[in-house]
Amino acid sequence: MDREAAARSEVSAPAPGTVLKALDQIPDPGGAPADHDATPILIVRRGETVRAYINICPHQGRPLCLPSGKTLISEDRFIVCPFHGASFELDTGAGAGGPGGGVGLKSVAVTVRDGQVIAA
Numbered sequence: 001m002d003r004e005a006a007a008r009s010e011v012s013a014p015a016p017g018t019v020l021k022a023l024d025q026i027p028d029p030g031g032a033p034a035d036h037d038a039t040p041i042l043i044v045r046r047g048e049t050v051r052a053y054i055n056i057c058p059h060q061g062r063p064l065c066l067p068s069g070k071t072l073i074s075e076d077r078f079i080v081c082p083f084h085g086a087s088f089e090l091d092t093g094a095g096a097g098g099p100g101g102g103v104g105l106k107s108v109a110v111t112v113r114d115g116q117v118i119a120a
């Protein structure tokens, strides 16, 4: 998936039932990119809360995690873009501060089943 196309909302969500990541591979609290090449997806968790977002920062279109996959979480409730510090509510993806202009993240519907995060 081309990141500019994804940023323009030309993103198709993975088919329901697509396995995106093993839950135990996601730090708690924290995040990790999905094991799904067709669409850049970041999965974040805090305890039993698991959410997924298109892994593109609305500020300049960069990934929301470091190349290692490490995702910066602040105060156990904000995803922080590692490039310029835009922050987003972990639970909703709403813009919460920094240079993103308050624009939120695009959600990807997921569920957890048998220890796997799956597209819903």
Ligand code: FES
Residues within 6 Å of the ligand: 057, 058, 059, 060, 061, 062, 081, 082, 083, 084, 085, 086, 098, 099, 100
């Ligand atoms: S690209 Fe994320 S804050 Fe700039």
